[in-house]
Amino acid sequence: MKINKVVGPVPSGLKYEGSDFKSKGLVKWCPGCGDYAVLASLHKAMAEIGVAPENTVVVSGIGCSSRLPYYMGTYGMHTIHGRGAAVATGVKVANPDLNVWLMSGDGDSMAIGGNHFIHMIRRNVGINMVLFNNKIYGLTKGQYSPTSDRGFVSKSSPFGTVEDPFIPGELVFGARGTFFARTLDVEMGLTSKCMVAAHHHPGTSVIEALVNCMIFNNGTHKEFSDRAVRADKTIILEHGKPMIYGKDRNKGLVLDGLTLKSVTIGENGIEESDILLHDAHSVNPILHQMLATMHETDGMPVALGVIRDVKAPVYEEELVSQIADVQEKSTIETVQQHLDALTRWTVE
Ligand SMILES: Cc1ncc(C[n+]2csc(CCOP(=O)(O)OP(=O)(O)O)c2C)c(N)n1
Ligand code: SF4
Numbered sequence: 001m002k003i004n005k006v007v008g009p010v011p012s013g014l015k016y017e018g019s020d021f022k023s024k025g026l027v028k029w030c031p032g033c034g035d036y037a038v039l040a041s042l043h044k045a046m047a048e049i050g051v052a053p054e055n056t057v058v059v060s061g062i063g064c065s066s067r068l069p070y071y072m073g074t075y076g077m078h079t080i081h082g083r084g085a086a087v088a089t090g091v092k093v094a095n096p097d098l099n100v101w102l103m104s105g106d107g108d109s110m111a112i113g114g115n116h117f118i119h120m121i122r123r124n125v126g127i128n129m130v131l132f133n134n135k136i137y138g139l140t141k142g143q144y145s146p147t148s149d150r151g152f153v154s155k156s157s158p159f160g161t162v163e164d165p166f167i168p169g170e171l172v173f174g175a176r177g178t179f180f181a182r183t184l185d186v187e188m189g190l191t192s193k194c195m196v197a198a199h200h201h202p203g204t205s206v207i208e209a210l211v212n213c214m215i216f217n218n219g220t221h222k223e224f225s226d227r228a229v230r231a232d233k234t235i236i237l238e239h240g241k242p243m244i245y246g247k248d249r250n251k252g253l254v255l256d257g258l259t260l261k262s263v264t265i266g267e268n269g270i271e272e273s274d275i276l277l278h279d280a281h282s283v284n285p286i287l288h289q290m291l292a293t294m295h296e297t298d299g300m301p302v303a304l305g306v307i308r309d310v311k312a313p314v315y316e317e318e319l320v321s322q323i324a325d326v327q328e329k330s331t332i333e334t335v336q337q338h339l340d341a342l343t344r345w346t347v348e
Helices: 035-049 065-072 084-094 107-113 114-123 170-173 188-200 227-233 286-296 317-330 333-343
Strands: 056-060 075-078 099-105 128-131 181-182 205-209 234-237 251-256 259-264 302-309
Touching: 035 065, 035 075, 035 128, 035 188, 056 065, 056 084, 065 075, 065 099, 084 099, 084 107, 084 114, 084 302, 084 317, 099 107, 107 114, 107 128, 107 170, 114 170, 128 188, 170 181, 170 205, 170 302, 181 286, 188 205, 188 302, 205 302, 259 286, 286 302
Parallel strands: 056 075, 056 099, 099 128, 128 205, 181 205, 234 302
Antiparallel strands: 181 302, 251 259
16 A cells, blocks of 8 residues: 555646635634734745645644634645644645645644644654744733733733733753744744745644734834834844844844854944844754744843754654555565454463
């Protein structure tokens, strides 16, 4: 029996438009929800990626963001809370040639689905995940989530939370992740770029999309996402380029001992050549982790773009080659032959 060759993303030579990936369904998010921008970025990225809609599967868990598969003109499955990673893993392993995407919220993937999240990443299954981080449970009307800031007041934490949040990138690196990118709902071009890069990455890719929930957590990212401050409070990383940012393009990152520091080019003898170059392909994740978490320190920007993109064995490829290897060497052709070959006991 041959498995894993059902259909494939056969290059059709067709050129796609974003609209080829839209479903006819009515989008049911609140007006102004950040998820709309991510959806539009995904339509655009899918067209650029160029895999046919019928060879694309978009899986999700449960949450406002997890409604996204309804809005795609591809195959899709709106599964159960926190279990999208498990279903997407099954889809990818059963047919590695499919282009598999996973949509999940911070509640869906960091709370109830945290276990599936880390194991999908550890296995490096060929799934592209978009993690919609609005730091709240939107669908269930405003409970705090594992990414809500310490002290956050919500319906389920009326006096403020007494716990520190997860930083999703830290979990990705802790689980030995091979691809991590971060984007903002309002940075639609960057979001599409990250999605295309995620598609070309073999193995699991995680894109954290920082999105605004207008209704239950409005403005949660505004300290750095507001247009007036964004250039000075965020840095868009590009592999091989110096880590420079700021509206005057005169701020940059350097290593000061074991920590990252923001400096101003032209001050204190700092020149552009002193600024660190971004190496997304470095196998050592330490600098990537520092970049993903540096905004926790006052005065440091939020890192956006592809932070890590390294190669490692891919789960479904290993599995398919193992099955082929065992099949080739095995003399067993039927289940009955397999059962007959097992040690058996007769219970009297
Ligand atoms: C087993 C189970 N537990 C709880 C719920 C209720 N529930 C639905 S969505 C959700 C959290 C949604 O938050 P998030 O994943 O951050 O997505 P958002 O709605 O913010 O996009 C919860 C707790 C559920 N549907 N199933
Ligand atoms: S509740 Fe929040 S996350 Fe859900 S659709 Fe409305 S704005 Fe978006």
